[in-house]
Amino acid sequence: MPSEQWTHPEPGDGPAAVAAQPSPEQVIAGLRATSEGGAELTQLLTPEGQRVPSERFDRYVEDVDDETLKNLYRDMVLVRRADREANAMQRQGQLGIWVPLLGQEAAQVGSGRALQPRDMAFPSYREHGVAYTRGVDMRELIGIFRCTDHSGWDYQAHRFHPYTIVIGNQVLNAAGYAMGQKFEGKVGDEGGEATICYFGDGATSQGDVHEGFVWAAVYDAPLVFFCQNNQWAISEPTERQSRLPLYQRARGYGFPGIRVDGNDVLACLAVTRWALEECRHGNGPVLIEAFTYRMDAHTTTDDPTRYRLSDELEEWKLKDPIERVRAFLARNGHADQAFFDSVQAEADQFAAELRDYTFNMPEPPPDRVFSQVYAEPSPVLEAQREEYLSYLDGFAAAGEH
Incomplete structure (x- = not known):
C-alpha cells in the first residue's frame, strides 16, 4: 500500500489504510501533508511572494490590480494590529478573554472580501478579520470579550451573524438560513444570495457540523462551509481529528471540497469567490479547507508551549500571510517603503483608538x-x-x- 494513500486517498486509488495503527511511512506522509498542505493545495502566491498561475482560478481574481492587492495588505495589517492590541489588553485585565487570530488573517480577509453585500456570514468566535471586512467596527467586538455585550452590531445590516461560542453550533444555524434562501428562491442566477459559515478543524469532530453537512447537501443549500484548519483543536493536532484531509470529507456528503492555502490571501479570495458563485447558481454546498496555522494560543487562557514545539511555530513564520503580499508588492515595484510605513502608522493609530475606547468604556447599567x-x-x-x-x-x- 503506498504511504501517501493514508493521507491522500482519491477515487480509483484503492482503499484507504484500515489498520488502527498507521505504518511509519504513513505517519511521515501525514506529517508532510500537515506541514506543506499536500499536492491538492490551491495556491496563487507563494510564501516568497511569487505569483503562481492557475488555469482554474485566475479568472476569479482578474479584477485584482495593484491597488486592490495593496488594500488587501492594508486589511491584514490593521486586523493583525488590532488583534495584538486586544491580546495585550486582556493581559492587562481590560478584557475577560481574547481569542487571537494571529496567522489566519489571509483566510479571513480573503474570504470576507469575496462576499457580496447580500450574502450572509456565520462566524464562530475568532473571525475578527471577517467582521472587519463586513464593516463591523472593531470596538463593537470588544464588548463581547469585556462581557458588556452579547454582540454590539446590527447583524442584519452587516450581514454578519453574532459570534457563536458553542463549538460547531453556527453550522446548524447557517444551514437553516441557507435552506431559507433556497426555499425563498434567492438562488439560481448572478443576483442570487449565498451564505458562508466559519469553523475550525476541531469543530469537524462535532455532531452539529456533520448534521449541517447533511441538511445542506440534501436541500442543495447555497452554503459555503469554510473550515480554517489551523492545525490545532486547542491542544489536539489535526491528525488526531481525521485520517483524511478535511476537505475530502465533503465527498461523503455528495458535494465538492477543496483545500486552499489559508496563508495566501489571493487564493482565499479566488477560491471563495468560486464557491460562492457555485452556491448562488444553485450548485451548493461547497466545503473549503483553508490550510493555515494558529500562531498564538487558542485563547488567552491557553498555553500552547505545553503541547507543540517551537520549531513548528518557526517553520510557519516563514509562511506568514502578510509578509508574502509585502514581498510581492515590493519585488514587483507596486509599493515602496513609504506605503508600508503609512500602513503601519495607520494600524498603530487604529490600535490606539481601540485601546482608548476600551479603557474608557462606560460600565453598563445593571439591567x-x-x-x-x-x-x-x-x-x-x-x-x-x-x-x-x-x-x-x-x-x-x-x-x-
Missing part, C-alpha cells in the same frame, strides 16, 4: 443583562428584571443607614 434577550417583551423576564433591580436597591438603602 443591561436583561436587554436583547428576546425579540419581544416577556412577562417572565420583566418580572425577573424588577426583582433583580429591587434586590440591588436594597443594598443602596442599607448603605444610607
